[in-house]
Amino acid sequence: MEEIGFLGTGIMGKAMAVNLLRHGFKVTVWNRTLSRCDELVQHGASVGETPAAVVEKCKYTIAMLSDPAAALSVVFDKDGALEQICGGKGYIDMSTVDADTSSKISEAITSKGGCFVEAPVSGSKKPAEDGQLVILAAGDKALYDQVLPALDVLGKKSFFLGQVGNGAKMKLVVNMIMGSMMNAFSEGVVLADKSGLDPHTLLDVLDLGAIANPMFKMKGPAMINNSYPPAFPLKHQQKDMRLALALGDENAVPMPVAAAANEAFKKARSLGLGDHDFSAVFETIRGAQSST
Ligand SMILES: NC(=O)C1=CN([C@@H]2O[C@H](COP(=O)(O)OP(=O)(O)OC[C@H]3O[C@@H](n4cnc5c(N)ncnc54)[C@H](OP(=O)(O)O)[C@@H]3O)[C@@H](O)[C@H]2O)C=CC1
Ligand SMILES: O=CC(=O)O
Secondary structure (H helix, E strand, C coil): CCCEEEECCCHHHHHHHHHHHHCCCCEEEECCCHHHHHHHHHCCCEECCCHHHHHHHCCEEEECCCCHHHHHHHHHCCCCHHHHCCCCCEEEECCCCCHHHHHHHHHHHHHCCCEEEECCEECCHHHHHHCCEEEEEEECHHHHHHHHHHHHHHEEEEEECCCCCHHHHHHHHHHHHHHHHHHHHHHHHHHHHHCCCCHHHHHHHHHCCCCCCHHHHHHHHHHHCCCCCCCCEHHHHHHHHHHHHHHHHHCCCCCHHHHHHHHHHHHHHHCCCCCCEHHHHHHHHHHHHHCC
16 A cells, blocks of 8 residues: 555554554654654654645545544644645544534545545554554545555454444444443442442452443453553543534434533543543542542
């Protein structure tokens, strides 16, 4: 495949770009804080000075940015990706954003003759490192087919979901469920502890029953130790709850559980936990319990 551009080398972007390099792809990276590209240079990446410079050099450019504002800024601002988009260029945005943001980007890219695919991912830091993401793609099917060799390195499974917006919506639905589950789990762990049960035994019981899942198994032990090293930053989970609630609003879907979970994530952010892992929402329950 042609050289791939990669915009955004945060927790996910870095792991994904490293994976592409390990599998023999030539990759040119850019990050707003350029020094965060240094480690990727050690893995063999080149660095572009701006998003526009990366797009100029590469036929295909992937973006992995924090939120709608970041995704829009990297495309539309001065020296942004759009400046160098033209016929034959492909832009693949893997950030978690809402369908409107994705559509705005798609329209701008295609109006300059480029092709666009949205491809948010399910799976966190470890799946990104291991190339085990679940990719939720939509948009230009021909571009999707062209970049499948790269998507196959990044993920264990890609879904092509049709028109732009469907990938974004699917991702928000999944993360809305995940954020609600994390709150229910946190309440359960605190309830077990405060009512005299061993929370480790709760984890064992959960793991053998119908609601066993990798998230409880992976995050539970660290949460019991009040440790939340950021794999999926809490501020991003709260952004996803906010965007999912807006989608519920548009479609008149009552979501009281998700709304309560969003409030808990907002509370956690107000306590300064936004850069911790999203499992740190546990602190809002543990803290409330311990102060009574
Ligand atoms: N972490 C996870 O488990 C998962 C995350 N996601 C999604 O992937 C995306 C990236 O997440 P993650 O890597 O964890 O996040 P990080 O916070 O680690 O990285 C965010 C990236 O966005 C960049 N950025 C933020 N604001 C701007 C801006 N205004 N202009 C340009 N660049 C900007 C950051 O640059 P800088 O370094 O300069 O701050 C950084 O490269 C998010 O949409 C998230 O919801 C999806 C699945 C899993
Ligand atoms: O978006 C986060 C994830 O774990 O998926």
